Amino acid sequence: MKASDFLYHRPESVPQVLGLLRDYAGGARILAGGQSLMPMMNLRLWRPAALIDIGRIPDLERLEQKGDVTILGPRFPYWRIENDRVIAERLPLLARMVRKVGDRQVRNRGTIGGSLVQADPTGEMPLGTLILGATIHAESIRGRRAIPVEQYFLGSYATAIEPDEMLVAVEYPRHPAYFSFAEVNRRHNDFAVVSVAVAGDRAADGTWHNLRIGLGGVDETPVLALAAMRRGEGTLLQAPDIAQMGILAAEHIDPPDDFRASADYRRHLTRVHLTRVLGSMLASAGFREE
Amino acid sequence: MTVVHKTVMESGTAIGQALARKEDDRLLRGGGLYVDDACALRQFAMAVARCPFPHARIRHLDVRAAAALPGVVHILTGTEVQCLTNPITVLRPVPGAPMLPYYALAQEYALHEGHAVVSIVAQSRAVAEDAIELLEIDYEPLPHVTDMTRVLDPDAPVLHPQIMTSNLMASKTDYSGNPRAKLAEAALVDYDRFFVNRVAPLSMEPRGVLASWRSGARELDFRSSTQVPHLVRKQLAEALRLDEGAIRVVASDVGGAYGMKLGLFPEELLAAVHAMHLGHPVKWIEDRMEYFRASTHGRESFHDMTIGTDDQGRILAIINEYTNDIGAWNSPFGSSQLSSVTFTGPYHVPDAQVCRHVVLSNKTPIGAYRGYGQPEVNFAREVLLDRVARKLDISPLDIRRRNLLRPEDLPWRTPSGAVYDNGDYLRPLEMLAGATDYEAHFDRPRRPRADGRIVGIGLSSFVERTGYASARFLARRGSHFGAHESVTLRANRSGGIDLYTGVSTCGQGNETAFAQICAAVTGVHYDAIRVHAGDTAQSPLNTGAFASRTLIAAAGALKQAGDAFRDKTLRIAAMVLQISPEDLSIAKGLVHSVREPDRTITLVDVFNRAITGQGIPEGLEPGLETTAHFEPPEASFSFGSAAAVVAVDPETGDFDIERFVFVHDCGVAVNPLLVEGQVRGALVQGLGAALSEELRYDRETGQLINGSMMDYFALTCSDVPKIELMHTEIPSDVTTFGVRGVGEVGTIPPAAAVANALCDALRDYGVAFSALPLTPETVWRALQNVRNKGETP
CATH class of the missing domain: 3.30.43.10 (Uridine Diphospho-n-acetylenolpyruvylglucosamine Reductase, domain 2)
Structure with missing residues (x-):
């Protein structure tokens, strides 16, 4: 080795x-x-x-706030995502998810840019970044471009970054008001068997908008559960809504079958945990499940 | 528990005290000396090329490109190894099994993924690994078999066709009474096949060796991470065709061994051959990728277990027929044998039979691993016993109460001929029932709590065979080692004792325990005793640190050597003080008169007299050094019961162990801290094997699919449930000071306790478990099967 x-x-x-x-x-x-x-x-x-x-290049650990937008430099470390008060206020979903990354030693050294370039299909930061609808900024001798996160992950450990490009910034738009996250592991902070994250805003009439539902560990890349998102958008997220969203999410994935878990079990866990995570997001908005 | 630092020791008070471990000061400060901490001038590094197939013929091998790489200094292939060495011997052969010619490198055929094929020595490990990539090896993949239930099929490839006609190494049956007739009378007979997972012993320090050959002196200096330095020396001499006198084996700190480091491995022998050829020191440090493929694995077996009882749940007979899959070769030590010794567990079963089959497969060899057959059979028996209880509508607690051996039944001879010594097997069970409020717990309906989880409780009772019952017993089984331990005590000029033992320091606390006993016997202060462990050039010939046997044997050696040491010390002091030796005592660095405590002589003075021979009684030999070899007359059995409380999510199968309570008796505890450390460490390994650990081979490709720390689910500290320990302390009547072994006991009960707790939580569903590990997906599948049959409550 x-x-x-x-x-x-x-x-x-x-x-x-x-x-x-x-x-x-x-x-x-x-x-x-x-x-x-x-x-x-x-x-x-x-x-x-x-x-x-790139460890000696100044300014790559920057944290910029521009109105609702938050920009992280490529070398912004996990431990700051975990502990920084600005992150806790502006990107609370990331702060919550980062605790499932590796162990303390990994979080002391690992970075947001490294995680996004690695593009582990079970990774927490890729999933969180997807849910939050971020923009990835890449730069090369040829120039600079912005890649919407929906077009960024191309496959297992594969991204839209070209071989001559460097990831130079991650730009997060306004964070939705509510969110929730769950992850299943074979042991403490192991690679996710399944991870489920949701975020959204609630209107005064109780309906939910800007719903984002992301799943990790169930495909070649972190994925948005688009059918479930459409099903939930504009609803009150009542029990039948949530149940159907769980079924839709489980139907639209192609989970791996390996020694961590079978495809069947991952599909089942996706349904169960999506309904639970939606329930807990509702609870965080002051609603209790009937 | 209070940790006592630097206690002033009075004679006879050291046994039983929770003294801080002698080893910890250096280990906690990073001052341990593991193999990779030792460096020799101009040492080279070795790396091993391994077969990627489960079974292959090596059609052609060309090392020229590798040899031409700058920095490569020596390459060995199977042909040279066959000329230069003998096959590696087995310390504990399977009785009745053929001897397999296990050379350090594959001879034409490679028999498992990871089988060593070529070894390369270079200026650095990185260069040696570069050279491996330049080897041209033409493998012809051959049919393989990795499924232990298929190895005896007619179409299964035979691994050693020159020697054997099938993959069956040996079979052996032991029985007592007439179990078949008793089963015919039984009100209830239950049977199942139980599968026990293949797991990794997972020492923190991997294997490693630093071999140096001083050609002028013709001496091989061999630093190895081993639990048996004297036995490694024996095997090295046999394999290298050297006199033992030419070999010195040193095991300084050993970072965990767990039975895996029990003897000579191929890579160690290769390092020695390279070093002798080059005249340069050669170091090999195993990496984790190699570890999972070439260090011996543990456990894999299946047990066909039958229990028959009367209508009150009294066991009438147990029959266990089981198969151990030992992989492609004998391990250096030999495969586990204790399932046959403890299959009836702590129960009164006069009529019982056990039949063991040992088979081969295209997988890494299985070696000894903490528990050595006992966790395996305990899982099968304890899970089946709970099923019997449920069928008879008896509580699992009551069925154990009815069947545990009573003090008056002991000593008890099992079908294999082992004899359980004295004890009170019911007491730990009753303590456990009290601590868990078992009956109230068990009687509660199994409804989901507010968090959706259903709680259940499971029991598991056990015995652990500790130590060997005499060299005669071992000789009958063809073992190439004895049952004894030895120790040398040598006075030094500073008034202390140098204590020499061949028992290497593997984390078990031998230095602490030996010094405590030595202090208790001699009266010399604990802090003035320096333990020198694991060097064959210093220590008297011994057996080694395994089979929970060290203290069973070493306590006797320490007592004998300590008594003789004390006697001579007192004789010299008596002459100086003009007081009879019977009226003298040793404490606080002084020999003093019992009646007139002011009349004293320092140990420094006494020991200097002895060492110089000046001023000692006429006719007394100079020097103050005693050696004793002690052969224990019997093995001793530890015993106890454990309980797990689990909370299961019936929707996902996920579960937590909310309590794990372990009550046991290991006789007199020389140091309660060491006992607790041993039990907790073994419980973590037992829980890991129960919950998540499993080495999995792909059936199609025959390859290990999770052989890395990333993919092998050993528990982390965050995964280990809170463990509650309780002890009874009944002195064994067959050992010195009444000690019993404690090294392996924690591995034995966890799997059954957890399985039984899950079954109890889900009893309304009627699920059953008969395979390890017990993962959330396993539980979910069991529930799905029941639901699909429409038997949901």
């Missing part, structure tokens, strides 16, 4: 990173917290020709 040979660079600025990325033409990887990258390299599953360590 020793990595194969690679070159190591520690540039001082983002333009230098972009130059190196171009020079290696897809052969280089960016090193931030290293919590996913280093194990993959030590197992020799990934063999980058070079590592580009």
Whole structure:
């Protein structure tokens, strides 16, 4: 379990990173917290020709507030998502979900950018970012572009980021007023068997709007449960609504069948936990389930 | 519990005190000396190429490209290993089984994924791993069998066709009375097949070795992470065709062993061969990917268990026929045998029969693992006993009350010939019933709580065989080691004792326990006793740290050596003080008169006299050093009962263990902290195997599909339920100081306690469990099966 040979660079600025990325033409990887990258390299599953360590570049851990919008730098660490008061107020779903990421050691080093580039289909930050409808900003020598999160995850450990691009910022729009989250693990903070997150706003008449329902561990990428979202949008989320949303969500996924759980069981858990999570979101809005 | 630091020890008071462990100061400060902490000048690193297939013929092997890589210094293949070494011997062969020629590298055929094929030594581990990728190995995949229920099928490939005609290694039946006739009389006979999962012993420190060959002196210095340094030396001498005198094995701190590190492994032998060839030290440190494929696994078996009772639930007969799948080879120690010894458990069953089959499959070899057959059979028996109770409408508590052996039944001989020593098996069960308020708990209806969960309680009673009953017993079973332990006590000029033992320090607290007993016997202060453990060049020949046997045997050796040491100390002091030795005592670094405490001589003075031979009684040999070898006359049995309280979500099958209560007796506790540490550690391993651990092989490809720490679900500290411990302390009447072993007991009851609790919580559904591990999905499936049959309450 020793990595194969690679070159190591520690540039001082983002333009230098972009130059190196171009020079290696897809052969280089960016090193931030290293919590996913280093194990993959030590197992020799990934063999980058070079590592580009962005650890010394100033300003990549920034947290910007622009009206309702919150922007995180690529090296914004998990531990700050977990502990920062601004995050607790502005992105409470992420603060809640990050506690299910790895262990304390991983959270001390891992970063939001690293997690989104890794794109683990069971990952908490990818799912949370999807639910919150964020925009991913990527930059290369060719220029800068904004990728809506719905178009960002392309497959298991695959994203829309091109080999010469660097993820430079994650932009979160206004956070919905209510949210809830549940995750099933085989053991404490293991990869999710199934994770379910919901968020939405409630109008004065009690109807729910901007509903977002996301599922992790049930497909190649984190997914939005679109049919269930449509079914719930504008309703009071009464018991029959919720029951049907659970069924719809379970019908529209293609969960893996592996030693963590069977596809059947993941489908079942998705239905049960979506109904429970919706129930707890309702409860957080002052409603009690009948 | 109070931890006593630096207590001033009075003679005879050290046994039973919760002294802080001698080992902890260095271990907690990062000052332990594990194999990888030891470095030799100009050492090389070794890596091993392993077969990726479960069964393959090596058609062609070309190492030239690997050998040409800069930094590579030596390569070994199966051919060279066959010339340079003998097959690795087995310390505890399966009685009646053929001897398999287990070479350190595969000979033409590789028999499991992970089977070592080539070993490479280079300037660094990274270079050695680079070289592995340059090997050209042409494998011809062959049909394989990994399912233990299929290995004896007519179309199953035979793993060792040169030696055997099937994959059956051996079968052995033991019985007492007439169990078949008793079953015919029984009011109720219940039967099931129980599957026990293949698990990883998971030591924190992986295996490792640093081998150095001093060619001028013709001496092999061999640092190994092992629990049996003297036995590794024996096996090394046999495999390397060297005199034992040329080999020194040192095990300093060992980061957990659990039965897995019980003997010589192929990689260790390879490191020695490389080192002897190169004249340079060679280090091999196992990584976790190798660990899961090449360190021995534990447990895998299935048990066909039958219990017959009368209409009051009194057991009339137990018959257990079981199969141990030991993988592709004998492990260095041999596969588990204790299912045959303890299959009747703590119960009064005069008529019983057990039949054991040992079979081979294309998987990593199975070795000893904490419990060694006892957790396996306990799961089968205790789960089936609960089913019998339910069918007879007797509570699980009452059926155990009715069948537990009574003090007057002991000593009790089981069908295998083992003899349970004295004890009171009912007392832990009654304490457990009280602590859990069992009867009230059991009588409550099983309705969901406000959180939707249904609560249930399950029991599991057990015995643990600790230690071996004499070398005669072992000889009859063909074991290549004795039952004894040994110790040397040597006075030093500082007034203390250097204590030498071959028992290596694996985390069990041997240094603490040995020093406590030595202090109690000699009167020399605990802090003045330095334990030197695990070095074959220093310690007297011994057996090793396994089978919960260390203290059973070592307590006697410490007593004998300590008494002799004390006698000689007092004789010298008596001459100086002009007081008869009977009127002298040792405490606080002094020998003093019992009647006139002011008349004293320091131990420093006495020991210096002995060491120089100046000023000692006429005719007395100089020196103050005693050695004793003690052979225990019998094994001792620990016993007890455990309970789990679970809360199950019937919608998802998810469950929590809300209480786990464990009541047991390990005789006199030399140090309650060590007892607690051993029990808790073993319980975590037992719970892990019960709840989530399982090494899974893909049936199609024959490959291990979850062989990494990422995918193997060992419990983390956040997953372990709160554990409540209680003890009774009935001195064993067959051991020195009344101790019983305690090393493995915690692995035994958890699986059955949890399974029984789940069945109890879901009793209105009528679910049953007969396979491990017990995952939430298992529970959900059991509930789904019942629901699909339309039997939902």
